[in-house]
Amino acid sequence: MTSPFGKARIAVAFLFLVLAVNFMAAQTLNHPQGVSPDGKGGAVENAAPTGQSVTTGNGINYNGGPVMKANPVPIYIIWYGNWNGTGSNKAATRTAIEHYVGTLGNTAPMLIDSTYGDTTGNVSGNVSFGGSTIVSSSTNLSDRSLKSTVGNAISSGALPNDPNGLYFVLTSSNINETSGFCTKYCGFHTHATLSGSDIKYSFVGNSDRCPSGCEIQSTGPNSAATGQGGIDGMANVMFHEASEAISDPDLNAWFDSSGQENGDKCNFNFGATSTCTSGTACTTAGIAAGAKFNQSFGGNDYMLQQMWKNAGGGACVQHL
Numbered sequence: 001m002t003s004p005f006g007k008a009r010i011a012v013a014f015l016f017l018v019l020a021v022n023f024m025a026a027q028t029l030n031h032p033q034g035v036s037p038d039g040k041g042g043a044v045e046n047a048a049p050t051g052q053s054v055t056t057g058n059g060i061n062y063n064g065g066p067v068m069k070a071n072p073v074p075i076y077i078i079w080y081g082n083w084n085g086t087g088s089n090k091a092a093t094r095t096a097i098e099h100y101v102g103t104l105g106n107t108a109p110m111l112i113d114s115t116y117g118d119t120t121g122n123v124s125g126n127v128s129f130g131g132s133t134i135v136s137s138s139t140n141l142s143d144r145s146l147k148s149t150v151g152n153a154i155s156s157g158a159l160p161n162d163p164n165g166l167y168f169v170l171t172s173s174n175i176n177e178t179s180g181f182c183t184k185y186c187g188f189h190t191h192a193t194l195s196g197s198d199i200k201y202s203f204v205g206n207s208d209r210c211p212s213g214c215e216i217q218s219t220g221p222n223s224a225a226t227g228q229g230g231i232d233g234m235a236n237v238m239f240h241e242a243s244e245a246i247s248d249p250d251l252n253a254w255f256d257s258s259g260q261e262n263g264d265k266c267n268f269n270f271g272a273t274s275t276c277t278s279g280t281a282c283t284t285a286g287i288a289a290g291a292k293f294n295q296s297f298g299g300n301d302y303m304l305q306q307m308w309k310n311a312g313g314g315a316c317v318q319h320l
C-alpha cells in the first residue's frame with residue numbers, strides 16, 4: 001500500500017469518512033472544516049481544466065475523475081429491512097419514493113448537476129427509475145454488509161449489473177447502519193468493484209429513525225400521518241446523494257478544498273419555501289402541520305436542499 005495509487009485509495013476512504021461526518025455535523029449549517037486534503041492535496045492543487053466540459057472557478061474543484069454522463073442515469077433501489085411494517089415503513093412509502101425517483105429526471109433541482117462535467121462531457125441532469133428489489137431482514141448493516149447487499153442484488157440478477165447506474169440501499173427505521181447512521185450521517189455514497197463493474201451505491205436510512213437529526217420537519221408535504229416524515233426526509237437525502245454520486249462517482253471528480261462535494265456545500269440549506277395549504281399537492285397531514293416545500297414536480301411537492309451550482313461563481317440554488 002505504498003504506491004501512489006494505494007495511498008490515494010486510503011485518502012479516498014478518509015475523505016469519505018470526513019464527508020459522512022459532515023453530513024450530520026453540517027445539518028443546519030456548513031461548519032468549516034479543519035481538514036487538510038492529505039493524499040489528494042496534490043491532485044486538488046494541480047487539477048487543471050483539460051477540456052471544454054470542465055468549468056472551474058466556481059468554488060468547487062475538478063480533481064480529474066469521471067462524472068456520470070448517462071442520459072438518463074438509472075437509479076436502482078434495494079429496499080432493506082421490513083418495508084411492510086408500521087409508521088412510514090410501508091408499501092405506500094416504497095411506491096412514493098419510486099414515483100419520486102421516476103419523476104426526478106430533468107427537473108429544476110436535478111438539472112443543477114448538469115453544470116458538472118469531465119473532459120468528455122457533462123452530466124445530463126436526467127435520471128430514471130431502473131427498478132427495485134426487496135431484501136427482508138432484521139439485521140443491522142455495516143459498511144461491509146452494505147456492500148455485499150448491493151453485490152448480492154447484482155450477482156443474483158435481482159438488479160442489472162450497470163456501471164452507469166446508481167444503486168440506493170434504503171433501510172426501514174428499525175435498521176441501523178453501524179458506521180454512524182443517525183449519529184454521523186443521514187446517508188452517504190461510495191463505489192466498489194462488484195461483479196467486475198465499478199458500481200456506485202448509496203446508503204440512505206429511513207430518517208424517521210432520527211427525525212431530529214435527519215429531517216428538517218417531522219411532518220412533511222408527503223407524510224401519510226403526523227410524525228411520519230420519512231418519505232420527505234429520505235427524498236431530501238437521496239437528492240443530496242444522487243447529485244453527489246453523479247458529479248463525483250468515484251470520489252475523485254468534484255469537491256472543494258475542504259473535501260466537500262456539491263451536496264455538502266448546501267447541506268440542509270433549503271432556500272425559499274412555500275407552505276402546504278389546501279390546494280397544494282401536500283397530504284392532509286402535511287397541510288395540517290403546515291409543512292414546508294420548495295420544489296414541485298411529478299404531481300407532488302417536496303422539500304429538497306439546495307445544490308451547489310458550478311457556474312456564475314458558484315452558489316446554493318434551487319434551479320439554474
Ligand SMILES: [Zn+2]
Binds near residue numbers: 261264
Ligand atoms: Zn454529501
